[in-house]
Amino acid sequence: MDWARQGGDWPNRGASRFVTARPHVWHLQELGAGPVVLLLHGAGGATHSWRDLMPALAQGYRVVALDLPGQGFSRAGNRLRLGLDGMAEDIAALLAQEGIAPQAIVGHSAGGALALRLAEVLPEPPRAVVGLNAALGKFRGMAGWLFPLMARALATNPLSAALFSRTASSEASVRALIRSTGSQLDAGGLALYRALLADRGHVDGTLAMMAQWNLDPLLAGLERVAVPVLLLTGGRDTAVPPQTSARAAARMRAARWIDDPAHGHLMHEEAPETTAAAITAFLRTQGVG
Template sequence: MLKTLAYALLLIAVLLSVGLAAAWLYLRTPDRPAAELERRYAGADDHFIELPGGLRLHYRDQGDRSRPVLVLLHGYGDSYATWEAWGQALQDRYRVISLDLPGHGLSAAPADYLLDADALAALVVDVATRLGLPPFVLAGNSMGGGVAWKVALLAPRQLRALVLVAAAGWPAHTQGQSPSLAFRVLQHPIGRWVLARIDNKPLIAQGLKAQVHDKGLITEAVVQRWADYQLYPGHRTILMSAPPGSHSQATAEKLAAIRLPTLVMHGEYDPLIPVENSRKFASAIAGARLITYPQVGHLPQREIPARSAADLRAFMDTLR
C-alpha cells in the first residue's frame, strides 16, 4: 500500500515536472531583432540619437522646427506610441517630440541599464541639449511624469512649463494589490526573472485593460505593439530591473522649489496612481492648475485624447 502510494506520488511529480518544462519551453521567447522592429514601426518622423554608454535613443519629431517645443515622456513599459493622438492634435502649432526612454519602445540600451528616475532626468536634459532645443514644455505620464518633475528641479532654465499626467513620485501609503497581475508579479524576484524571459502579451493585455475605464480602447493592435516593444533586445531585462513604484521620492518641500507654470492632469478612475497624488502635486507647486477627468483611468492621452490635448493646448497658449 505504501509502496503503491509512493509510486503514485512519484508519477505525479514526474508529470508535473514534465508539464512545467513543456510550459516553460512553450512560453520562453527570445528577443526580436532591433532592425525588424524598426522596419515595422519607425516612419519618416522617427529619429535616433547616439549617446554615451551604449545608448541609442529613439524619438518621434513632429511639426515645424521653428515652433515652440513640447517634449513628451511615457510611463513604465509604455512608449512614444502613447502620445500619437497628442502629436497629431498639437503639431499644427507646436513641435512635438515624444521620446522613448531606455528599455522602452525603439530605444537601445545595454541589458544591464538600470532605470533610475534621477539618471533618466539627466538623460532628458542631455538629449535636449544635444538636439539644441530652446526652453520647452515638458510633459510626462506616470513614470515619465516622475522623471519630468525631476527635470524641472535639475534644469529649470531649460523648461518653459511642466505638465504632469498621473505622475509618479509620491510614496504609496496603502498595501492594496495592484489591479494589474503583471505589476503584482513584478514585486517578486522570481516573478521578474520569469517575465524577463517570456512573451508577456497576455499580462500586457490584462494590465492595460485594468488601467483604463473603457476596456474597448485596448485593441489587439495596441497590445501587440506593447508586446513587440518588450521583445526589443534587452528591454525585458531592463524593465525587470526596476519594478514600478521603486522611485517614490516626492515631498512637498522638494516640489516647492519648482517655479514653472504647471498643469496637473489625472483620471479619477485611475487604479494605479491615486488622483489624490496629483492633488498633492498641484498643492505643492505654486500656481499649479489641476484638471481631473471622471470615468478616465491612468492614460488620459489614450482614453480622451481630443479633450486632454485641448486642455493642454489651452494651457500652453497662455505661456509667454
C-alpha cells in the same frame, strides 16, 4: 526591440530617428514646428503611447518624443543609469547634444515624475510641465503589486524578463492589464502593448528602471518646484488615483489639478484630442505657443 524587425508599422514611423548620446542609443520622434514640447512616456511604455496625441499637438508645436533608455527602441548603454536621476541627467545631455530646448515637458505616469526632475536639471528650465496621471506616489491596483514584484524579481532572478514576457504578453493578460488601469483601448492599442510586453529587452529595461526608482527626494522637494505645473488626471484611473495629483498640486507653488472623470490611466490614448486641447490651453496661459 529591433527596429528592422518590429518597426515597420510603428506609429508615426516616418518621424523616427536614432541618436547616440552617451551612454545610450535613443529612439526619437519629431513632428511639427514651433515651440518645443517634449513627451516622456511612463514605465513600460514607449513612443507608441503618443501615437494620436503627438499629431494633435504638432499642429502648433514642434513635438519631440523619445523612448526611455532600455524601453521601446532605445538601447540602454548603462543599466545603472535607469533610475530617476540618471535618466533625467542623460535626457538633459541628449537634448543639449541635439540642440533641443523644450519650452514645455509633458510626462505620463512615471514620466510625470521624470518631467519634474528634468525641469530641475536642465540648464534652462521649461516654462511649463504637464503631468498626465503623474506617478507622484505609490502605484495602486495591479500596478501596485506588479511593479514592486518586477523589481524584486530582477534582483533575484536574471531570467525574470524572459519569464515575465512569456507569461504576461498573452492577449488575455494584456487586456486584463490595461483594464486594471481603468482604461479601454481599441485592438490596435492592445496589439502595441502586447508587442512591447512580448519583447524581453523591453521588459528587462522596464524591470531595471523600476528596480532603481526612488521618488523620495523629488517628493520631499515639491514645495520648491517653481515651474508652472498642470496635473491632468483620469477619474477612472485605478493605477495612480487622482487624489495623488491633487495632493501634489497643493504642495507646489504654481500647480493646477484638473480631473477628467470619463477616462483612466491611459487617458491620452483614450481621448487624445481632448487631452491635447487641455494641454494646449494650459501652455498658452504660460506663453508657450
